[in-house]
Each structure stands twice: as structure tokens, then as C-alpha cells.
Amino acid sequence: xxxxxxxxxxxxxxxxxxxxxxxxxxxxxxxxxxxxxxxxxxxxxxxxxxxxxxxxxxxxxxxxxxxxxxxxxxxxxxxxxxxxxxxxxxxxxxxxxxxxxxxxxxxxxxxxxxxx
Amino acid sequence: xxxxxxxxxxxxxxxxxxxxxxxxxxxxxxxxxxxxxxxxxxxxxxxxxxxxxxxxxxxxxxxxxxxxxxxxxxxxxxxxxxxxxxxxxxxxxxxxxxxxxxxxxxxxxxxxxxx
Numbered sequence: 001x002x003x004x005x006x007x008x009x010x011x012x013x014x015x016x017x018x019x020x021x022x023x024x025x026x027x028x029x030x031x032x033x034x035x036x037x038x039x040x041x042x043x044x045x046x047x048x049x050x051x052x053x054x055x056x057x058x059x060x061x062x063x064x065x066x067x068x069x070x071x072x073x074x075x076x077x078x079x080x081x082x083x084x085x086x087x088x089x090x091x092x093x094x095x096x097x098x099x100x101x102x103x104x105x106x107x108x109x110x111x112x113x114x115x116x
Numbered sequence: 117x118x119x120x121x122x123x124x125x126x127x128x129x130x131x132x133x134x135x136x137x138x139x140x141x142x143x144x145x146x147x148x149x150x151x152x153x154x155x156x157x158x159x160x161x162x163x164x165x166x167x168x169x170x171x172x173x174x175x176x177x178x179x180x181x182x183x184x185x186x187x188x189x190x191x192x193x194x195x196x197x198x199x200x201x202x203x204x205x206x207x208x209x210x211x212x213x214x215x216x217x218x219x220x221x222x223x224x225x226x227x228x229x230x231x
Binding site for chain 2: 004006031033035040041042043044045048056058091093095103104105106107108109110112
């Protein structure tokens with residue numbers, strides 16, 4: 001399977017704990033994105049990387065959230081001191097980043113986070 | 117302020133008929149539009165896209181129409197099949213979104229195709 005992969009698929013944690021999610025993009029895709037989706041809503045943008053550089057962060061990304069893409073390949077999203085409001089599906093996407101405007105994003109299966 | 121709106125939360129059609137899903141946007145800086153299909157507990161799957169320089173794009177049973185003056189796009193599925201039953205999201209990107217590349221999504225429309 002050469003699509004975007006995410007690990008774990010499901011995570012249940014207690015409030016106050018830290019969690020980390022991993023995303024492996026499609027190989028040779030330069031751009032990587034993180035989105036969050038809650039029930040009844042469409043995905044909402046969190047942040048994106050061009051290679052290893054984090055180029056934009058949404059105001060949704062509080063200081064408890066941090067994302068990295070250390071070698072321009074896989075990425076991690078960490079949430080510190082989780083709160084019940086963090087419960088959501090966390091989606092990762094990647095795109096070729098060819099420089100054109102029509103740069104299609106392909107999504108992974110998501111990580112479902114439940115904070116008790 | 118929702119910049120991409122899908123005003124129909126759900127749509128039900130008979131197998132073999134046409135499904136038409138609608139999407140409106142408010143930001144005139146959006147210039148690339150995409151439709152994604154999503155099954156429960158899975159990530160969105162890319163279906164079809166259209167650039168603002170076009171008014172129609174077709175791929176098999178799926179056609180997307182863009183009306184820039186009305187800030188409206190629609191996805192036509194012909195003929196509809198039971199396997200098309202899913203949530204469909206409209207998404208847009210453009211300079212007006214604060215980033216050239218981030219996607220702004222609508223809330224989705226649940227399509228049910230009845231056998």
C-alpha cells in the first residue's frame with residue numbers, strides 16, 4: 001500500500017496525559033498536512049510542512065500541540081496535557097508540492113482520539 | 117464564518133438515477149476546488165477536482181461544475197450506485213484562505229443510494 005498511513009488508528013487516553021501520533025506520507029510528496037475533524041464537521045486545518053519546514057499553523061493549534069517533520073519524511077503530532085475537547089479524528093494528508101496551484105491532497109485513514 | 121457551505125446535510129436517491137450534491141463558497145480568492153468521499157472511520161478519499169479556469173471537469177461517472185459568478189459548484193454522479201453511499205465533502209483552497217494550500221471544507225452531505 002503506497003498511500004498515506006497513520007499510527008495508531010485509535011487512541012484512548014485519560015485527561016492530562018500526553019499523546020503522539022505518527023503520519024507517513026506518500027513517498028516523494030513534499031507537503032504534509034494535519035487536520036482535525038469533529039462530529040458533524042468537515043476537517044479543519046491545523047498545520048502544514050513543506051519538506052521539513054513548518055510553514056503555517058492554525059490558531060486551532062494551541063501551545064499544547066506540537067508537530068514535527070524532522071527529515072522531511074514522516075511527521076509526528078504531539079498533544080500535551082490532553083483535554084476532553086481534544087477528542088476528535090486527526091487526519092494527515094500529503095501532496096506532491098509541485099509548485100502549481102492544483103496540488104491535490106491525499107488523506108490517511110486518521111487517528112481517532114478519545115480523551116476520558 | 118463558514119467560507120464553504122454544503123446546505124444539504126443529506127440526500128437520498130434511487131440506484132441508477134443522478135445524484136447532485138451542491139456547494140457554495142463565499143471567498144472569491146478560492147481558485148481550486150475538490151470533492152472528497154468519506155466512509156465512517158476512514159479518511160477522506162479524493163474524487164475529483166476543478167480549477168477556477170474551468171467550468172466543468174469529468175471523470176467517469178463523476179462530473180463537477182463550477183459557476184464562479186454564483187460562487188457555486190456541484191458534483192453530479194451518474195448513474196448512482198449503492199456503493200456511492202457516503203459523506204461527500206466539498207473543499208477549496210486559494211490565497212484568500214490565508215495559505216495557498218490549506219483546504220477549507222464544508223460540513224459534508226450524507227448521500228444514500230437506495231437499491
